[in-house]
Amino acid sequence: xxxxxxxxxxxLTAMLAALSIALSGVSLAQxxxxxxxxxxxxxxxxxxxDASFLLTGRLLDPxxxxxxxxVEIEVVPGERAGRAYFIQPDALADNVxxxxxxxxxxxxxxxxxxxxxxxxxxxxxxxxxxxQEIGGQEMGExxxxxxxxxxxFTLSLDLDALFAGWxxxxxxxxxxxxxxxxxxxxxxxxxxxxxxxVEEGTWVPTQLVLTGGDGQTLAELFVENFRRDGGLSxxxxxxxxxxxxxxxERN
Numbered sequence: 001x002x003x004x005x006x007x008x009x010x011x012l013t014a015m016l017a018a019l020s021i022a023l024s025g026v027s028l029a030q031x032x033x034x035x036x037x038x039x040x041x042x043x044x045x046x047x048x049x050d051a052s053f054l055l056t057g058r059l060l061d062p063x064x065x066x067x068x069x070x071v072e073i074e075v076v077p078g079e080r081a082g083r084a085y086f087i088q089p090d091a092l093a094d095n096v097x098x099x100x101x102x103x104x105x106x107x108x109x110x111x112x113x114x115x116x117x118x119x120x121x122x123x124x125x126x127x128x129x130x131x132q133e134i135g136g137q138e139m140g141e142x143x144x145x146x147x148x149x150x151x152x153f154t155l156s157l158d159l160d161a162l163f164a165g166w167x168x169x170x171x172x173x174x175x176x177x178x179x180x181x182x183x184x185x186x187x188x189x190x191x192x193x194x195x196x197x198v199e200e201g202t203w204v205p206t207q208l209v210l211t212g213g214d215g216q217t218l219a220e221l222f223v224e225n226f227r228r229d230g231g232l233s234x235x236x237x238x239x240x241x242x243x244x245x246x247x248x249e250r251n
Contacts, residue, residue, distance in 0.1 A: 079101075
């Protein structure tokens with residue numbers, strides 16, 4: 001059972017973007033530029049000990065169909081540890097993806113099996129990790145293109161890092177939130193641009209809208225119930241049932 005298909009690749013992009021962690025404390029920040037907002041998000045990500053939130057929304061297909069999303073996420077960035085517990089879509093309900101250093105664990109609830117992948121493997125989880133398309137390129141190619149991290153999946157990404165090389169602009173400001181637009185310069189890329197609503201003070205991207213080159217909305221994601229520095233440990237977020245059958249695909 002594959003955890004994701006090509007049409008669901010925008011989910012990870014949005015999930016990784018949503019891992020921009022919060023930092024309180026800037027007042028009267030409505031005069032910030034897009035680059036300054038991104039800098040605040042980077043600083044927030046670098047100072048957080050842990051974070052948890054609920055990712056909701058939907059993935060949209062050109063044929064008009066959609067996939068509802070509801071995923072509980074917990075991360076401990078300094079330990080490269082994280083957990084994604086799926087509530088929706090129904091086909092993935094109660095499944096878990098665990099990130100633990102250089103390993104990724106795909107736990108299937110119905111069979112009580114866990115498959116272990118190398119986090120640096122672009123084919124891990126059917127391309128859900130390293131093989132996702134960002135800026136029309138594979139994640140594994142990013143070291144030479146300046147499109148972001150080159151060492152596989154990492155849990156310390158913010159919008160500035162995830163969309164490195166994209167053109168950021170400030171769309172608007174309303175009390176308590178900025179709206180940014182991130183434009184992709186790569187021709188033929190799956191994602192043409194992203195609109196992000198960033199909460200002032202916490203510097204969390206509370207809403208992300210991913211749009212294709214034809215103007216088609218690819219995904220709408222929301223970050224809810226965000227909690228920063230709640231005392232999570234790596235052991236908390238990397239738990240897998242002890243009686244699960246382990247299938248190691250790293251060799």
